[in-house]
Amino acid sequence: xxxxxxxxxxxxxxxxxxxxxxxxxxxxxxxxxxxxxxxxxxxxxxxxxxxxxxxxxxxxxxxxxxxxxxxxxxxxxxxxxxxxxxxxxxxxxxxxxxxxxxxxxxxxxxxxxxxxxxxxxxxxxxxxxxxxxxxxxxxxxxxxxxxxxxxxxxxxxxxxxxxxxxxxxxxxxxxxxxxxxxxxxxxxxx
Numbered sequence: 001x002x003x004x005x006x007x008x009x010x011x012x013x014x015x016x017x018x019x020x021x022x023x024x025x026x027x028x029x030x031x032x033x034x035x036x037x038x039x040x041x042x043x044x045x046x047x048x049x050x051x052x053x054x055x056x057x058x059x060x061x062x063x064x065x066x067x068x069x070x071x072x073x074x075x076x077x078x079x080x081x082x083x084x085x086x087x088x089x090x091x092x093x094x095x096x097x098x099x100x101x102x103x104x105x106x107x108x109x110x111x112x113x114x115x116x117x118x119x120x121x122x123x124x125x126x127x128x129x130x131x132x133x134x135x136x137x138x139x140x141x142x143x144x145x146x147x148x149x150x151x152x153x154x155x156x157x158x159x160x161x162x163x164x165x166x167x168x169x170x171x172x173x174x175x176x177x178x179x180x181x182x183x184x185x186x187x188x189x190x
Contacts, residue, residue, distance in 0.1 A: 066167055073125050073166050080116055081161065083109065120164070128163040130156045130174045139163060141173040148179040155179045 087109045096102055117127070128139055135142060135154045143160050151157060156176045163174030 067169060069123070070166055070169070070171070073120075073123070073164075074171055076116075076120070076125075077164060077172055080113070080120075083113055083116065087113065124165075124167045125171060126165045128165060128174050130163065130176055131159055132156065135176070135178045139170060139173055140176045142178050143175045144177045145180045146177050147182045149182045151179045153179055153181050 087106070090096055090102075090106065090109070096105075099105075120126070130140055132151075133156055134152075135156055140156065140163065144158075146157050148155075148157055155178065156174075157179045158177030159174060160177065161172075161175040164171040
């Protein structure tokens with residue numbers, strides 16, 4: 001087989017190009033490795049971001065399920081408050097006390113009140129028990145101070161309006177009266 005000059009030139013070009021590839025190959029492999037590392041880091045970041053977003057969504061869904069009725073529960077407290085005020089008003093009305101149906105009517109209001117409180121408890125709306133406990137601004141709102149030397153200062157001695165928790169969140173603080181030490185008038189004059 002006789003090679004023409006054209007064939008020889010093609011062979012020379014192939015040899016030159018293959019020798020160039022050999023010379024460039026370490027640089028190309030480094031850049032490919034670097035590109036691979038960068039791509040792996042991007043992929044890992046994307047996976048971490050998607051996992052964080054999934055957890056955040058799960059938390060938001062759980063909170064929406066657990067506390068979705070928060071505003072409704074707050075509004076329902078007004079219903080309970082009004083029912084209790086009406087009961088107290090009826091109990092203090094002298095004309096109604098003389099009525100022969102008074103006790104039946106009062107008993108029916110008690111039943112409604114107990115049912116409402118029971119429904120609250122089934123839905124994680126719990127009354128805050130605060131009488132004779134230390135004042136805590138996270139759960140109580142002081143409305144007045146009462147001088148009392150028999151209990152420690154800062155103790156809740158009167159509940160003006162009951163407070164409630166919705167699960168582990170404060171739905172409404174208890175409006176309370178707290179004790180303060182009596183001030184001796186003899187000490188003030190000196």
